[in-house]
Amino acid sequence: PAGAPQPTAAPFDINAYPPADLLKLLALLLTHIATTNDALPLPHHAASSSSTAGAFDPHNPPPIWHTLTTASRSAISTPAATLTFHARNVPTITLEAYLLRILKYCPTSNHVFLSLLVYFDRMSKLSEDAVGRAFVIDSYNIHRLVIAGVTVASKFFSDVFYTNSRYAKVGGLPLSELNQLELQFLLLNDFRLVISSVEMQHY
Known part of the structure; x- marks a missing residue:
């Protein structure tokens, strides 16, 4: 009947989802992001060094700069911090196999794996907002980002x-x-x- 309240979708229960299936979806998404960024012109990747360094003025930083810890300011404004994740060569193991290997030998909750998406988005946005330099996820750094993220999130x-x-x-x-x-x-x-339940449901 008109005016009757419409049923709302029940929140997705991430904990009830089969872990292997979740990791396949996660790998598919992250691999797509990484390979898409691989195709970007080299100067875009080099933007993490000199080409956009001038976009950040330490004498007139954006408002978010004042909310960061001193250590994070240093890391975000230093290209070497992001290059730490860059491998010399693209790993031969697929991201899906890598995630499943982590699940097999260091089993953890779906919440931990899904949190990686939140943290990767935060890293990218924080870098862009604070110093005007995008944090680019590609095939050279995604495996290292994943194992570092799982280590942090598990704890x-x-x-x-x-x-x-x-x-x-x-x-x-x-x-x-x-x-x-x-x-x-x-x-x-x-x-x-910290990731709120609302934020986690969004992902």
Whole structure:
């Protein structure tokens, strides 16, 4: 009848979704983003160094600059921080296989894996808003971003998580390198790891 309240869709229960299926969807999305960015002109990738450095004026920073920790300001304004995630070569393992490997040897909740999308978006927006430099996800950095993000998110969201040496071994990295990636991941998110249920439902 007219005027009757319309039924609303029930919130998506991320915890009830089959983990392997979720990771396939996540891998598909992130691989699409990475390969699309791979096709961008080289100067766009180099924008993380010199070409857009002039866009940021330290004497007249944007309002968001004043909300950041000193350490995050340094990381976001320094191209080397984002280049930390850049591999010399594109990993031979597909992103889907990489995610499934993490799930197999460092099992964690769907919430942790989905949080990666939130954090990647935050990193990109924070960099763009703070210094006018886009954080570009591509095939050279996506695997390192994923293992660093899982390491960070597992510790934040889960009661059970693993040692960095285990995450490093599963991710195919030296422990010292993962430790550095973990720190840079935190800095590029300004240590803001809380994700509201509304924000998670959005993703």
